[in-house]
Each structure stands twice: as structure tokens, then as C-alpha cells.
Amino acid sequence: MGDTIFHVLQHAVPDATALREFVTSLPWPVITLDATGKVIHVSQKIPGFADIGGTACTPSLAHLFPDFHAALRGEPRHHVAQTADLTRQVAGHAVHERLVLRPVSGGAYLIVIDQTTLRELEVTSTQTSRLAALGFMIAGVCHEISNPITSVQSMLQILQSQKQLGPVLLEKGLANIASSIKRLLQISSRLMNFSRVGEQHSAAFRLDTLVEDAIAILRQDPRAARIEICFEPGSDAMIFGSVGCMQEVFVNVFENALHAMEGVGRLDIRISRLAMNRVAAEIRDTGPGISHQAMHRIFEPFFTTKAAGHGSGLGLSISNEILHEHDGAITAENNPDGGACFRIELPLFAERS
Ligand SMILES: Nc1ncnc2c1ncn2[C@@H]1O[C@H](COP(=O)(O)OP(=O)(O)OP(=O)(O)O)[C@@H](O)[C@H]1O
Ligand SMILES: [Mg+2]
Numbered sequence: 001m002g003d004t005i006f007h008v009l010q011h012a013v014p015d016a017t018a019l020r021e022f023v024t025s026l027p028w029p030v031i032t033l034d035a036t037g038k039v040i041h042v043s044q045k046i047p048g049f050a051d052i053g054g055t056a057c058t059p060s061l062a063h064l065f066p067d068f069h070a071a072l073r074g075e076p077r078h079h080v081a082q083t084a085d086l087t088r089q090v091a092g093h094a095v096h097e098r099l100v101l102r103p104v105s106g107g108a109y110l111i112v113i114d115q116t117t118l119r120e121l122e123v124t125s126t127q128t129s130r131l132a133a134l135g136f137m138i139a140g141v142c143h144e145i146s147n148p149i150t151s152v153q154s155m156l157q158i159l160q161s162q163k164q165l166g167p168v169l170l171e172k173g174l175a176n177i178a179s180s181i182k183r184l185l186q187i188s189s190r191l192m193n194f195s196r197v198g199e200q201h202s203a204a205f206r207l208d209t210l211v212e213d214a215i216a217i218l219r220q221d222p223r224a225a226r227i228e229i230c231f232e233p234g235s236d237a238m239i240f241g242s243v244g245c246m247q248e249v250f251v252n253v254f255e256n257a258l259h260a261m262e263g264v265g266r267l268d269i270r271i272s273r274l275a276m277n278r279v280a281a282e283i284r285d286t287g288p289g290i291s292h293q294a295m296h297r298i299f300e301p302f303f304t305t306k307a308a309g310h311g312s313g314l315g316l317s318i319s320n321e322i323l324h325e326h327d328g329a330i331t332a333e334n335n336p337d338g339g340a341c342f343r344i345e346l347p348l349f350a351e352r353s
Contacts, residue, residue: 031110035072037061046112047090061110064099071103081321085115144187144302144312148180155180183312190314193248204240204349207279208233211269214250223258228266235271237279238349241326249322249330252315253283253342259306260287260340277348284341289334298332 029044062068064084071082082101087094096115101108159165159173211231218224239246257267265286274280290298297303299320304313316330323330328346335341 028111028113031112032107033061033072033110034107035074037068037072040107047095061099061101065101068101071101072108074103074106082324141187141191145184148183151180152177186312187314190312190318193318202241203243204238205243205246207237207239207271207281207346208235210239210243210246211250211271211281214247214254215269217247217251218254218258221255221258223263226264227258227261229269230266231269235273235279237271237273239279239326239346240349241346242322245322246326249319249344250281250283252319253330253344256315257283257285257287257340257342259311260289261285262287265339273348274345279346279348281344281346282341283344284335284339286339289338289340290332295332295334299330 029042029046031039031043031046032041034040064086065071065082067082084099084101086097086099088097089095098113098115100111100113102111155173155176159170162169212233215229215231218229254267261267267286268282268284270282270284272280272282291305294303294305299316300313301317302313303317304311306313320330323344323346326346328344330345331343333341333343
């Protein structure tokens with residue numbers, strides 16, 4: 001049974017050893033579910049688990065998590081952590097728990113956190129979900145950083161073993177080391193931003209202003225010099241959430257478009273109000289669009305088509321997590337007349353309160 005948990009995750013997380021260590025080191029029980037929602041492994045005993053365990057798990061979890069089945073089916077927009085609160089009767093006492101559902105290839109993890117522990121840790125629901133998301137990225141991170149570290153190590157060994165080091169070999173060796181270190185720094189800075197749980201204050205803000213600020217950041221990039229950026233503010237949509245996180249989302253999407261257009265093209269940003277008190281921002285570019293093979297993988301952590309050292313592959317997966325935390329969503333498609341179109345959907349603030 002111990003191995004089943006890792007077998008299920010093999011496709012999503014390449015480094016099974018790192019994952020095994022991570023799951024067993026968690027202070028909370030972790031339940032592994034297969035793609036049908038059936039419990040296949042429980043890492044620690046949970047008092048009164050029969051209440052939510054076994055095959056009986058599926059209906060109650062589907063009730064607790066509205067996107068439960070979509071998440072298990074592996075639909076990209078549901079590839080984020082979801083949280084739900086549950087009160088169970090255990091030996092005549094009410095036990096309050098927070099459940100974090102983390103979809104992975106071929107199933108999902110369910111982390112059961114006792115609310116008392118949660119209060120001790122003084123973390124909010126968003127932080128719990130974000131920490132869980134980060135935790136499950138760790139195994140992928142271990143795998144991702146091992147390549148550049150090995151590369152630096154081998155290159156150093158080669159350089160150290162040469163008695164007389166020629167300038168060509170030295171230059172090549174240093175360039176190789178520099179590119180590996182660049183990749184390591186990219187991964188660490190992306191994860192660092194995402195993990196700054198304590199520094200993000202939520203507030204109401206104008207979506208137009210946020211987009212304008214993100215455009216101003218983009219314009220500082222020399223690759224944007226010959227890109228036409230079209231945005232007409234005026235939607236007056238108000239959003240509630242973390243301005244810093246949301247800005248990261250827009251900058252990520254803009255930077256991807258910039259990279260795709262290779263210096264020349266047009267970036268169109270349009271904001272429109274939707275039904276159900278929601279708003280959508282559409283970001284279209286005139287690049288080559290997203291290939292059919294890449295389309296279903298772009299929200300996966302570490303998926304990138306950029307050359308080594310040019311992308312961590314974390315931009316869209318982190319954006320997806322951030323939007324989910326804000327009750328939003330991000331989707332991608334290709335424009336019929338060429339280029340990619342990203343659509344960011346968010347709830348409006350005014351109508352929420
Ligand atoms: N506008 C776009 N046009 C074409 N392909 C895109 C576009 N945006 C994203 N993609 C594809 O999605 C992949 C994943 O994007 P993501 O932002 O997650 O990582 P990245 O851009 O490769 O790395 P990083 O964000 O760290 O620079 C990209 O490598 C690219 O293949
Ligand atoms: Mg990116």
C-alpha cells in the first residue's frame with residue numbers, strides 16, 4: 001500500500017523519494033484518493049475516520065468540495081488546492097477539521113488538519129491552502145533543481161581537473177555554470193514570492209489601475225519597445241484581494257505574451273463585466289499561439305517550452321493558484337486569427353459585500 005501512493009503520483013511528481021519524505025514528515029494525516037475518489041491510502045490514523053473513509057468518502061467529499069470530481073478528473077483549471085471545513089462527531093465530541101484537497105495526476109491528496117492545531121499555527125484558510133500547494137510543489141522542486149546543481153558540479157570537476165586551463169574551456173565552463181545558477185535563482189525567486197504568506201494584505205482595488213500598473217512594469221522591459229499595447233480603462237470593476245499577488249498574475253501573463261511575440265506585435269487587454277457579479281480580463285497577443293501538445297500542460301508546475309535558463313515553468317501554475325485563492329480562474333485558448341488569448345475571471349467586490 002505504501003508504494004501505491006507514490007505510484008499514483010508518479011506522473012505529476014517525478015521524484016518519488018522526495019515526495020515520500022514530504023508526506024511522512026507532515027504533522028497531519030494525508031489521505032490518498034484515486035481518480036474515482038476512492039481512498040487508497042491513509043498516512044496516519046484519524047480518529048473516527050470511518051465517517052469519511054473508505055468508499056463512503058466520495059459522496060461526502062463531493063458535497064464538501066463543489067469541484068471535487070472535476071479536480072479528480074485532472075481538469076487544468078481545477079489543478080489547485082481547495083479547502084473545506086468539516087465538523088464530525090468523534091466519541092461524543094465535536095471535532096472541527098479543515099480539509100485541503102490537492103489534485104494530482106490520477107487522483108488527489110486530502111490533508112486533514114485539526115482546527116486546534118490550525119489555531120496554534122495561527123494561519124488563515126488561504127495560507128493553509130497555499131502552504132499545502134507549496135508543499136506538493138517541493139517534490140517537483142527537488143527534481144527541477146537537481147539538474148542544474150549536477151551540471152554545476154560536473155563542470156567544476158572538469159575545470160578543477162585541468163592542469164592548464166585554456167581560455168575557451170574556461171569561458172564555456174563559466175557560461176554553463178552561470179546558466180545553471182540563473183535557472184536555480186529563477187526557481188527560488190518564483191517560489192519565494194509565492195510563499196510570502198504573511199506579507200499579503202487584502203483590500204479592495206480597481207482592476208483598471210492594477211492592469212495599468214502591470215502595463216507600466218511591462219513597458220520597462222526592453223523587449224516591449226516595439227510592442228503595441230492597447231488597453232482602454234473604464235470598467236470601474238472593483239476586486240477584493242491581494243494587490244501584489246494579483247499584479248504578479250497579470251505581469252506573468254503579459255511577460256509570456258511578450259516572450260511569444262519576440263519583440264514585435266500587439267497586446268490587447270479588454271475588461272468586461274459578466275453575469276453573476278463577475279468580471280473578465282482578456283489578454284490577446286499576436287504571437288504564434290499555444291501548440292496543441294502544450295495547451296493541456298501550460299498550468300502544470302515546471303512545464304515550459306522556453307530554452308534552458310529562460311523560464312522556470314512556474315508562472316502560470318502560480319497564477320492559477322493565486323486566482324483560485326481569489327475565487328477566480330484563468331483559462332487559455334488560441335485566437336481564431338492567430339496568437340494566444342488568456343482569460344482571467346474574478347468576482348466583483350461591490351456586489352460581494
Ligand atoms: N502567450 C503565450 N503564447 C504562447 N505560449 C504561451 C503563452 N503563454 C504561455 N505559453 C506557454 O506556456 C508555458 C508555461 O508558461 P509559464 O508562465 O507557466 O512558464 P514560463 O513562462 O515557461 O516560465 P516563467 O514564467 O518562469 O518565465 C510557456 O513555456 C509557453 O509554452
Ligand atoms: Mg511565464
